[in-house]
Amino acid sequence: SQGGYTLTISGANFDSTSSVSIGGVTAPTVGTITPTSIQVTVPSGIGQQSVVVSGDNGSSGVNNLFTYYAGGSYTAITPTRIVDTRSGATDPATYAGKTLNSSNESLSFAVAGVGGVPSNAVGVALNVTAIAPDTSGYLSLYPSGTSPPATSSLNFAAGSYAVANMVFCQIGTNGSVTVANFKGSVDVAIDVEGYVVSGSGDSFDTVSPYRAIDTRSGANDPSTYANETFGAGQTRSFQITGSGSPIPTSGVSTLAITLTVVNTKANGFASVFATGTPSTSPPTFSDINFSQGQTVSNTVFVPISASGSISIYLNQSADVVVDVVGWFGSSGKDQVFLTSPVRVADSRSASGYQDAGQTLSGVVGAPDTVTFAPTLIPTGVDGVIGNLTVTNNSTAGYLTSWSSSITLPQVSNVNWSSPGTYANAAVIGTSSTNQSLITSNAKTDFVIDVSGFFAPTI
Structure with a gap:
């Protein structure tokens, strides 16, 4: 943040000798200091920083009370x-x-x-x-x-x-x-x-997460692309807007999706892009890498064509699943706010974080609740930018996170085909009280790290 705005600090025993530093940088005082309040101009900075008040009455000590977004x-x-x-x-x-x-x-x-x-x-x-x-x-x-x-x-x-x-x-x-x-x-x-x-441009809007593409044999939610496994070196296009889709038919530049590759036949990669691009064929970039027999997911912010479609390329044969969680465009309502990453929850025993000891049971109908504290994420945001990690599992499985204000969506955020530690970035939906639910069909521990959020303003 470039700083320059006013911050009010409340406390006790402030006087004319009191001064404030944020991240070791002096924050100039604004107006008159009262015994219980100081106003300062915030200097520029990054991430979480210590706020220290010093004066003849002593020092407040070092803490991490201020977060730059x-x-x-x-x-x-x-x-x-x-x-x-x-x-x-x-x-x-x-x-x-x-x-x-x-x-x-x-x-x-x-x-x-x-x-x-x-x-x-x-x-x-x-x-x-x-x-x-x-x-x-x-x-x-x-x-x-x-x-x-x-x-x-x-x-x-x-x-x-x-x-x-x-x-x-x-x-x-x-x-x-x-x-x-x-x-x-x-x-x-x-x-x-x-x-x-900073400034005007494409903004974000959430949707209730939904499955848009599933090429696996027997897929029925949706069934549109069922039994259409990718061949090696194949590019295919998929219509996202229209036909009851919650994504607007105009004014959308980018989709926020979870891309999962499953039933992989060999080591390879997948790329996803707006239909009609890129100029090279096949693409020279990858969005997801996979090993033979592996199920793996990655979050992608993918441009969408003017007609509302995306294309996917696989250099090896596999099935793909695409879940949509939101979009960017001219009529979106939320800006993106980023900060230094911070750990919010860790279910491992004695982790010292929220949800310590709350290993997911493997029963999908028994989710755990995660609260994003207002000291980390402002109350009332529309979604959190996070990294979800699973660990200490003994079977294959999937993990889903969603806002506590909606019913469980039939989507997944992290997928794994063998025991281990796996991570995937995620747009995590939150309720008006900053709460999300998390569940898995396999017994596993989970970790949530956060690096930002979506909100109209803060």
Whole structure:
């Protein structure tokens, strides 16, 4: 955030010697200090920062009471690779050979002014792929210039072919984002798929999540594309608007979807894009990577054609499932607000977070409730930008999250075909009291990390 607005701090024993700093930067006082109130002008900053009041009566101590949000409108772009750490990478070559080889090794990379992202962008949508990890671990992405968060953006197992996940991230100092490796050695490829800028533009609107495409044999909700498994190297188009769809027939630029690939016959990848694009065929980017026999999901903010259709390309034979959770366009009502990622819930025993010890039972009709505290997410937002992770499971399964104000939708957010730790970005619906429900058809622990939300304003 650029700061510049007024913040009121309430307390006790303030006097004329009292001063305020936010993130170690002095916040100039506005008006007269009273014994119980100080008004200050907020300096520019990123993420969660400490607010400290100091004076002759002592100091308030260090805390994390203030959160900077960077907000604005969203624009989808043709996916462009901006990072590839593999040895010999040429498109781009900027980070070639910079494999993340040790625990907690990080790489900061420029995003503002790169790959079609304007220099004044405050946030980006990235598709991040971990390639050939030699041990199980995770990556964390966060705004450069902030402390590494206690969150994960992408989880992978040793020897994985390639694991991808979408990350919506606030841009940090020097127009950069940082990716940190937890342990071991792993290469990283990052494609930029869209950006957020302050001011007018495409805004977001939620819909009750629904299944729009299912090509599996016997699919009946919907049955429109049942028994239409993709062949290797096939591109197919799907009409999204019209015929009772909740997506408007005009003024929509981008869909927010969960793309799942199932019944995979070989290692491969899938790409999703507006029908009639891109200029290259097949596409030179991927939205999801899969191994033979794997079921895997990824969230995609995909441009939609003027006629309301999207296209999907698979380089290997598989089935696809697409769930729609929202859209961006000229008549959307919500801006995108981003901040440093923060952990909200963790059901693992003694995690110290909300829902500790609340392992999901595997009974779909017995969901757990998650509340997004107003100290992290303002009350009354229309949805949260999160990362959902499952772990400590012993069977295949799926996980679904949704607003507590609606009935359970017949969709999924995370899918897994064998026991392990898996993550997927998600647009998580919330009620007017900032509550969501989460359930799974398999016994599993879950973790929720949040990096932003959708709201008209804050």
